Amino acid sequence: ATELKGHSHSVSGIQVSPDGGVACSCSYDKTVKFWDISGLNGRESQSLRGHKAPVMEMAWRDHTLVSGSRDGALILWDVLKGKPKKAVGAAHQGHITALALFDGRDDNLVLSGGQDGCLQVRDQRLQDCLFEKYHHRRDGGAGAIGAIRCTADGNVVTMGADKRICISDPRMSFEKVGAISSNKDFIYSMELMGDLVISGSGDGQVLVHDMRTGSCLYGLEGNQNAVRSLGVTDDFLVASGDDGNVISYPMA
Template sequence: MAATSTPMEVCHDTDFPSENICERSDENCAPPNDHNSATSESDTKILSYRNKPRQQEPRQNELSVLYTCNRDGACKAKPARVVPQTAMKVLDAPGIVDDFYHHPIDWSSRNALAVSLGSSVFLFDASSGRSEKLLTADDAVTCVRWAGEGAHLSVGLANGDIQIWDGLAQRQLRNLRGHKGSLGALAWNDHVLSSGSADAEIHNHDVRAREHLVGRLCGHADLICGLDYSTDGVLASGGNDNLVCTWDRAMTCSPLQTLTEHRAAVKALSWCPWQRHLLCSGGGSADRQVCLWSTSTGRLLMSTDAESQVTDIVWGRQERELLTSHGYSRNQLSLWKYPALVKCADLEGHAARIVGLAQSPDGSLVCSASSDETLRFWRVFSPSKERHDAHEDQPHSVNKSKIVKMR
């Protein structure tokens, strides 16, 4: 399907009505929207900028200077890190489904943001600020995930199918079938795409091969709603059975570890980018725990009560921190210091559940997608030098004007 270019428009409404959020055992607070009508209104209002939120006045930290030195003069205290409390940009995203189990957003290494809205997927060029529709499927889109090189996008559907798209040429390459339930999660490891579904199975697909299904992993008893690969090829999976499993690179049928600390569905999974065998997981509204695991031993290293449903996790390499997103009951982002999991800040602004996070290629920006039908961009971390050098010819700011060609 040919893509449709969508010019950006400025919206002036930056206030969101409060919503009553109700806790449900299946982690959802509201039934899914009508997917066929989710994107029926004019595309010109989709992924359009709102006015920049008003900046809060910085608050003086009275404890920022603990002492002075009795030398030639007072020692200068190291400046305290200031975390912006408001989003730097807000995009309208009508049609985001209020579903805990969905993964509606992912940011590619080429600086393109994929966003699922009902049964459609849009691409937002974070360099130029332009958006365009990539596809409209026959069923609801439940998850999107870019391959590591940033050119190929996997799209999971409620009917169990997986579409593979060339994001540069904007054409569909393959349709992968095999699951017997709605897609819950996707993760890439080079040319292997792993998919988890409501059929409680993980399928491994070699996207280069005609017969793509090369493995089937059975370690869960319910919907698989979280998947993530470590840099050395270990797969972590989270499910609606409250389990976290890890799988070795050989993809044997039995998991390496089965971690049982959580008391609700585990959708949020993220491997530490600077330390091997360190996995962070987050539980649903009956659990609310953020957990750090040593996957080499299966030992729980640290946990904390996040006080609300955990929907996603990203790491800040430079600051040695992690950012979690939340749903019921506070709909906030929380910043935590590693390894003690001491909370540094809460970032608020969404009026409803945050259903997913995506991190810019250099690691400095985080985009949060919410069922209040907005995307919010937060400047939380310092740029990672390694990732910045790897993509230094590509801008990483939503404010820069250089255009990354998508065709």
């Protein structure tokens, strides 16, 4: 294993390029960093500074990088120059809690979720907020959006602190077309696997749902505490939690 040193505070997110040669990380030290991990000894290759608060989330693909911070701000980066290209202060009320890049029919979009329970849809230049959807607000309370995922058929799936998973259709102005309410505790992690949406919650349960019908197909047990992270491959699901265990499940 190689230890990469560079951040001065907690690391809040990591993404790795498809070829496995570059990693991108964001941190409570208010920076976003790129790392060359192509060799045996990884090294920091670039540090991006511009946020005024801890960086909580990021979405990165090719030369497009968007990051969101604890003060609700969004920054679109010029990765080649290492400088902010566009900043939106207080895009959300409270923390930025989720980010995703979406390939739309007419334009590429930036999707952001906040502590305020709002899903915002912006053009990739961050010029305009096209839609605001509060699918995770119920009974007057805000259910912070914990993750945003895009399906192969063009829908958007979000999970919230309201214990629900919501499915939105961009072709219907991101209106909600489905909701899953089987989780009995806060949802901490979510991933997609074909037509399946897999979620991990605070009670240690991993639930597998059919997105098309919303039905819970089965649950997976093993973690004793909150399931904080899920990872999927073509054949396996990996879950890790607060109990310190990492569990692999065959899904073929």
